Amino acid sequence: MIEIDDAALEEQFIRSTGPGGQNVNKVESAVQLRYDLNRARFLDDAMRRRLKTLAGRKLSRDGVLIITAHRFRSQERNREDARARLTELLVQASRAPKPRRATRPSRSAREKRLSAKHARGRIKHLRRGPDED
Secondary structure, eight states: OOOOOGGGEEEEEEOOOSSOGGGGGTOOOEEEEEEETTTOSSOOHHHHHHHHHHHGGGBOTTSEEEEEEOSSSSHHHHHHHHHHHHHHHHHHHHSOOOOOOOOOOOHHHHHHHHHHHHHHHHHHHHHSOOOOO
8 A cells, every 4th residue: 555645745726627617717626736756755766767757747857746637526526536646656656567578489470470571572563563674
């Protein structure tokens, strides 16, 4: 189970786009969750690197992960959604990728590939018009 450091977490409420009727112009129902990776204590270096890769454009230059949630009309549901998305990112980053093992194609696979290439080349050769001699 991943615990989110509240010291590294900051929530800001902003006006949302999308559904909400007249309410959308008056109420700040969207949530912008900011998670400072530099202040997160439980992240080790490998996990921090994976998280930076996974976050992509959600990560600012100064190492703050920004998640904006405006899927729902209510502020509370958007807040839960943002926290759930942050938790999911952290869970994904906590899993170390499986190391790739080098493999080779079998002899029959190589022969099958070459015969398919030869057949395709033969079809293309037959499509050509007659030579101009």
